[in-house]
Each structure stands twice: as C-alpha cells, then as structure tokens.
Amino acid sequence: MEKTQRISTANLERNFQEVERALTNQEALEESNRCLYCYDAPCIKACPTGIDIPTFIKKIASGNLLGSAKTIMSSNPVGASCARVCPTEELCEGACVLNHSTKPIMIGNLQRYATDWAIKNEINLFEPGKPNGKSVAVVGGGPAGLSAARELARLGYEVTIFEAAEKAGGLNTYGIVSFRLPQAISYWEVDQVEKLNVTIKTNTRVGKDVSVKDLVKDFDCIILAVGMAHVPDLGIEGEDLEGVYDAIEFVKETKSGRVSKDFVGKRAVVIGAGNTAIDGATCSVRLGAKNVKILYRRTEEEMTAYDFEYEFAKQDGVEFRWLTAPEKIIGNEHGKVIGIECIKMELGEPDKDGRRRPYPVEGSEYVIPVDAVIKAIGQTRHLELIHALELQHDRGVVLVNKETYQTSNPQIYACGDVVFGKGNGDAMVVTAAQQGKLAAYSIHKQFTAASRAQ
Amino acid sequence: MADLSINLAGIKSPNPFWLASAPPTNSGYQVQRAFEAGWGGAVWKTLGDPILNVSSRFAAISFNGQRVAGFNNIELITDRPLDVNLKEIYETKKRFPNHAIIASLMMEPKQEKWHELVKRVEDVGVDGLELNFGCPHGMAERGMGSASGQVPALVERQTHWVKEVAKTPVIVKLTPNITDITATAEAACNGGADAISMINTINSLMGVDLDTWNTIPHVAGKGAHGGYCGPAVKPIALNMVAECARHANINIPISGIGGISNWQDAVEFMLMGATGVQICTAAMHHGFRIVEDMIEGLSHYLDGKGIKSVSEIIGKSVQKYSDWGNLDLNYNIVAKINTDVCINCNKCHIACEDTSHQCIDRLTDKNGKPYLKVREEDCVGCNLCSIVCPVDGAIDMVEVPYELPPMTWNERQSALSLAAECKIDSHK
Numbered sequence: 001m002e003k004t005q006r007i008s009t010a011n012l013e014r015n016f017q018e019v020e021r022a023l024t025n026q027e028a029l030e031e032s033n034r035c036l037y038c039y040d041a042p043c044i045k046a047c048p049t050g051i052d053i054p055t056f057i058k059k060i061a062s063g064n065l066l067g068s069a070k071t072i073m074s075s076n077p078v079g080a081s082c083a084r085v086c087p088t089e090e091l092c093e094g095a096c097v098l099n100h101s102t103k104p105i106m107i108g109n110l111q112r113y114a115t116d117w118a119i120k121n122e123i124n125l126f127e128p129g130k131p132n133g134k135s136v137a138v139v140g141g142g143p144a145g146l147s148a149a150r151e152l153a154r155l156g157y158e159v160t161i162f163e164a165a166e167k168a169g170g171l172n173t174y175g176i177v178s179f180r181l182p183q184a185i186s187y188w189e190v191d192q193v194e195k196l197n198v199t200i201k202t203n204t205r206v207g208k209d210v211s212v213k214d215l216v217k218d219f220d221c222i223i224l225a226v227g228m229a230h231v232p233d234l235g236i237e238g239e240d241l242e243g244v245y246d247a248i249e250f251v252k253e254t255k256s257g258r259v260s261k262d263f264v265g266k267r268a269v270v271i272g273a274g275n276t277a278i279d280g281a282t283c284s285v286r287l288g289a290k291n292v293k294i295l296y297r298r299t300e301e302e303m304t305a306y307d308f309e310y311e312f313a314k315q316d317g318v319e320f321r322w323l324t325a326p327e328k329i330i331g332n333e334h335g336k337v338i339g340i341e342c343i344k345m346e347l348g349e350p351d352k353d354g355r356r357r358p359y360p361v362e363g364s365e366y367v368i369p370v371d372a373v374i375k376a377i378g379q380t381r382h383l384e385l386i387h388a389l390e391l392q393h394d395r396g397v398v399l400v401n402k403e404t405y406q407t408s409n410p411q412i413y414a415c416g417d418v419v420f421g422k423g424n425g426d427a428m429v430v431t432a433a434q435q436g437k438l439a440a441y442s443i444h445k446q447f448t449a450a451s452r453a454q
Numbered sequence: 455m456a457d458l459s460i461n462l463a464g465i466k467s468p469n470p471f472w473l474a475s476a477p478p479t480n481s482g483y484q485v486q487r488a489f490e491a492g493w494g495g496a497v498w499k500t501l502g503d504p505i506l507n508v509s510s511r512f513a514a515i516s517f518n519g520q521r522v523a524g525f526n527n528i529e530l531i532t533d534r535p536l537d538v539n540l541k542e543i544y545e546t547k548k549r550f551p552n553h554a555i556i557a558s559l560m561m562e563p564k565q566e567k568w569h570e571l572v573k574r575v576e577d578v579g580v581d582g583l584e585l586n587f588g589c590p591h592g593m594a595e596r597g598m599g600s601a602s603g604q605v606p607a608l609v610e611r612q613t614h615w616v617k618e619v620a621k622t623p624v625i626v627k628l629t630p631n632i633t634d635i636t637a638t639a640e641a642a643c644n645g646g647a648d649a650i651s652m653i654n655t656i657n658s659l660m661g662v663d664l665d666t667w668n669t670i671p672h673v674a675g676k677g678a679h680g681g682y683c684g685p686a687v688k689p690i691a692l693n694m695v696a697e698c699a700r701h702a703n704i705n706i707p708i709s710g711i712g713g714i715s716n717w718q719d720a721v722e723f724m725l726m727g728a729t730g731v732q733i734c735t736a737a738m739h740h741g742f743r744i745v746e747d748m749i750e751g752l753s754h755y756l757d758g759k760g761i762k763s764v765s766e767i768i769g770k771s772v773q774k775y776s777d778w779g780n781l782d783l784n785y786n787i788v789a790k791i792n793t794d795v796c797i798n799c800n801k802c803h804i805a806c807e808d809t810s811h812q813c814i815d816r817l818t819d820k821n822g823k824p825y826l827k828v829r830e831e832d833c834v835g836c837n838l839c840s841i842v843c844p845v846d847g848a849i850d851m852v853e854v855p856y857e858l859p860p861m862t863w864n865e866r867q868s869a870l871s872l873a874a875e876c877k878i879d880s881h882k
Contacts, residue, residue, distance in 0.1 A: 026846040037744075039741055055746065059747050059750070062747050062751050063751065064717065064750060064754060067751060
C-alpha cells in the first residue's frame, strides 16, 4: 500500500491530509475473509481495550458493518481514532497467529473500515442508560475522559465533561498530526458521547472557570482525566526567542485548519526523539521546511518513538543527529532564532530507568544554523490542579489504586496520562481509553455496593 | 429491533437459526452450549437403533486456499444409547423451555417400530420430529435414510405411520440425491407431514490421494461415498427449496438447509420460501459463536428495511422464480467496462474471445495506453466478463432500452400457434 504522498510545497494543505489510504470494499472483504476467526484469540488479549477482533472482522465479512462498528466501539469508545494511531504491530497485529504462518491480518485498517462506515452513515451506536440519579464530573475531554463519560452515560449517570480547550477530544483532536488522524474522526467520537446526553463544557478550565470546591460539592464523583500539560523548558539560553516552539502547541496549530506558510524553505530542528518529536519534525516537513533535523542526546537504541514513526520520519526526509544535546539557542538582533549550539554526547552506564545516561564530550560544541527550534522533551504535569484537589502524587503523577483508579480522595478517580508515570510502558490512546472504562466501572461498582448496603 | 421469532408448523423458536441434525447436536452438553450462544433451535442428532461408527469420518474441500468450501462425512446416526439421548433431551428442554428441540428419527420401514420410537421420544418433551429420509451413506445400505427418501411411496407411507401417533409437528427431511425433489416433497405432504426440510447431504467422494491412491477420507485403505454439504452446496439447496416453495401441491412450511454460513444466506433461503434455516458446517468450522453475527446481522438487515418481523420476508422472492419459458426474450443487458477502474488483466477479453461471443476488443488510446471496450451490438449480456473480472466496479452489466415489447418463449409459442390456427382458418 502506498503510504507517503509526495510533499507539496505549493499545496501545503494537501500535506496534512490523511496519508494512509482507506481499504476499498474489495480489500476489506478479502482481508476479512482471510482472518481465521480464532477462538480465544491472542489479538483480543493484546488489545488494551479487549476489542473482540475476530468478531468485528467476521461481521465485515458477512456485511454486518453496523454490528462490526458496535463491536469495536463498545469495547473502545475512541476505536475510530485507535484504528489509525495504535501501534498495531506491537499490539493486535503483532499477536496475530498468522505471523507464524503467512502474514498478519490488517486489523487496524479493518477497524478503520468498519468505523468509517459508521461515521459515513451517521450512525448513533449506543443509547444512554436509564437515569440513576447520580452525577459525575469528568475533568478533561480527551480519550480517557470521553471513554469514562461514555461508559457512565450508558450506565445511567448524569455526566458533565469539563474541557479547557475549544473542542473536546484532547490528544485526538489536537495532539495527533492530522495526516495520521483527521480531526473529523475525533469529533465523531466526541459526538457519539454527547449523543448519550453527556454535557460537554468546553473552554472551561477547572480551577479557573469553575472552582474545584464547586466541583466537589456539586457532583457525586469526579474523574480526573486532564492528561499532561505543555512541554517543559530546556533550561538553556535563548528559549524565549522568536522561532522557538512547544511541539504540542506546534502540532495543535497545524490542526487548526489554517496552515501557516512561515516554514516554507526554512531549516528546523526538533529537540527530543519521542513520538511528539517525530510529529514536530514531520509537520515541519509538511509545512514546507527545506531541512529538518531531530537532535537527541542518546542514540537510536534509546529513542522512545515507535519504529513505524521513526520509519515514517525518515521517509519524510527528516535527518537524525544522535548523541547531540542543545546548549544554547542563538538569536539575531531582531530576537529571531538563527542557530543552535550543540554539544556531542557519549553514553555512560544504564540509569535507574534502564537507559544509558548521556555525558557531554568536552570541547565538542558546534553550531547548527536554523530558523526554528521545536521542543519535544516530554510534558509537564497539571500540578496546580492536582494540588487544589489535594491528591497524593509522585512529581505530578496522580497516585491511584491500580485496580480501581481511585485516588487518595475516595470521591475522585483518575485515569489516562495524569496517572501515567515512568516505567508504565507506552502512554497510548488505547490505554487511556481502557483506564477511562475501568474508572467508570469502579464508580458504578462503588455506587451499586453503597445502594445495596442501604 | 425486529422480531426474529419464527413459528414453523407450530414449532416456535426465538430466532430462525437452528442447528441441523449432525455432530454439533450429538449431546446435551453441546446443544446447551449452542443455546447459550444464542441458537434458536436444534435438531438432535438422529435417533434410531444402535449403530457403530468408523474412524476417519470427515473431509473437506479447500478452494484456492479457502478452507471448507465443501465438507463431507461418513458418520452415521447417533452412536449413543437412546435412553441417554432422551434423558439429555429432557434436561436440555427443561433448562431452555423457549428454544426449539426437534428430534431427528430414523427407523427401518416398519410401522410398529416407528410408532414405538415416536412415542418414546415425544414422552420426553420434544417440540417436533424430523424424519431422516435423507442420510445418503451407510444407513441407506440398510434400507434407511436416503434409500427410503428416494422412493416417494416409502416417504408417504412412513410419514403416514409417524403421523398416526405423533402429537408434535412432523418435519420430513428430504434427500437431494433424486432427480426431482418435488416428487418426494409432495409424497411427504400426502403422508400428512406438517413441514419439510431440505437438503440433506449429497453423495460425494472428496478426493483421491495422489501418492497412496487412497480415497479421501479412507478407513484402513478403503473408502465409501459420503454426504456433501457446506458453502459449495448452497445453490443446489436454494434451488430445491425454491422449487418446492413454488410448487402448487406443496403447501407446508420449509426448513431450509444447505451451505448456510451467515445471515445473508439465511435471508436468501427465507426469501425463497424457508420459514427457518438449519446450519451445521459453518458451526463445525467456527464454533457456536457464529450465531451472534447471524442474529445481529439479520436484525440490522430487517431494521434497515423497516421490517418488523422476520416472518414478513418468508417467500417474498418465490413469485420471481419461474420456468425458463416465462422469461422475457426481449430484455437486454450489455457489459460496460469502466476504464478508470479496470486494471487491464485482459481476463474478460480472453473469456469472451475464447468461450463466449467475441465482443470485447483490445484497443489502444492516443497515448498508447491499452484499454478494453465492449462492442455492445454483439454483446449478448451473458455476464461472463463481469464474473471473471477481479475488480469491483470495473464491469457493469447495464440494461439497454427495449427494441421490441416484452415477450416470453411461452407467449411467443402460443402466439405462433394462434397465428397458425388463423392461417388454417383463412384457408377454409
């Protein structure tokens, strides 16, 4: 399948259209009939949300696309997004038994085929449950929050989502590059949740537009699903120069629908080598930058980006500079970035988290002339809100009971990136969705147990 | 959600999907698992006098890498004691009172033996009986199964014997190993059957091993014909159902069997006159869980069409099935090749050139690019090109306007004979 379209400098908008082509009806039919329909299939176990994959594929084969979409979305409320962004070769497709005989089923693409059908046919897949009189506030309308809200609404809870941004969807709406995940897909998932009578208050930041105190008072339960915040400072000189970007904000801007021409013909560097760094780099290429480099203080071995993302960036012509750390961003007299001073690194012994710690090589400083510097070295935490809610946390990672997702305050649950700490594997959309579901079920269990006790 | 429940000659079930009498319905354990999975009914594996089975019983045809396009077996009726089966039927019915349990029966053609079996089986509370006049292997050599089913008089007589004592509805299961199935279907009606089911399996030999020269399957180097079923037999079964459904003297419900693998197949059988369907091979290939998609797919299909009950679709296509003599000779379709979709494999060209009507030309456009074009004036609308075409939407068969008013062969012949008579008259 052709993956990368030619980058066009004349038509930048085109560069941001979805790169992966949808399966044709015939491809979907052939591929779905190739699925073995395994019993107790390993792909189901490999899916963090436990989608009954053989069943949804069988339903594509039989022409029951509505049933197929329901099977997917009932297990994963953001299943249309996950069809596009999941690292499938590390999850379902990696577990497919056909890896041992022929080649694995294209599960992600089939999932997209079925959910695309539901989107195109404007189907409402689920009904709200019978109101049970309980209310839940969900702080944050990203994958975890939406997932929790969807399940609670189906169970009859009155759910209000508080979303700081203009639209709900979180990472899916703003954080994942549109050539992987068009916003329309995320909006459809938000809409599916809203149709279950979930109130979504956008442009509403908890702690600012609505007080934490009111939230605690007005709702029976709270789910904290605020994810993470902006990219932290590099802590070097020149970060406030014009031409220095926060990768999250940078990607968000490319999803606004207004594609800037500012990058055409420019040279950009991205600091960091995670998936967000790749996004920053490939977006730069698609904005017309003539040269894009990723600077990483460790090596290819330690980089956290998925293999397919790394491959994708290379195909986009992104250059990688390993063992390279920024020392100083250099500006001109107008306060604009003109270069970045870097230093060569070498790796020492493995760190506490198992990665080898990099050390600077003295005297190896050199300058790369650039017009833009994009910072992608992780994300900060919503510490202020966590403090206001008086929750126990470890450097901004909210501590929860690993089974129930209950925080140190029994009225408050937390899920998604806000509870995601080091050493917890990948922070995936699909994991956030599953945690949202589990938090919702825990709340339901808590209330059901309480009402039985009465 | 549409009502999926059916009533087949008084046998009610929550949905039209029954497991056919076969290995999947061999025991209470299996049938109860099936009901838990959602099957609406089960026809218990045939009860009768004790038999012995052989080892190596099944074989299947793979077609171009797809497994189980067709399936064959040389297994006989139940090899478990009647008492055990009856006890399990009783327990299963007690646990699942709303699901249909039909006992399949086979007996040598003796009135008193049939009477005894029917009474014993009905005593445990089955919802109906299905007389196995179809099984083509093994039992047929002993005068039972299809050996009975191929003789209309025997079908009628044995049905009559059963009806003398039966209190529950009696379904007669017919063999396809006969020239005209409506003859035995009519015999069943005359014997008083409440319903007929079809088809049982077709005589088959699945293959011969090229190295050992043994049959497939073989039992210690020897083989015997088996009964063929699975997706490959569906068109044969569908025709037989349709022929019975449109037959003037066959006016009892039909339970459709033969290669039904999903809800779409079931809809086709019901449109062609089946009140419900029976399934075996698909369950043997994938397990009982396939019924979930069957139920859901059928339900969504009906909802999508605004149909409230599945019963409303029964027989809706029967009137569209007729004799060749009633087809319109002046109706015309031609092939149209969509060059933008076509991938230029030339399969349509060679199929037409060698084996049909030589009307697909290989041409080259002004840029030197090859393309295929149908000479519509020579196209007879046979469909062959669109059948061999590997790409969806590359060849459409489109209707062309009538040049002459509609006329069937039968109408033509009667018009001709009328004209001949007039001629004779004018000579008088």
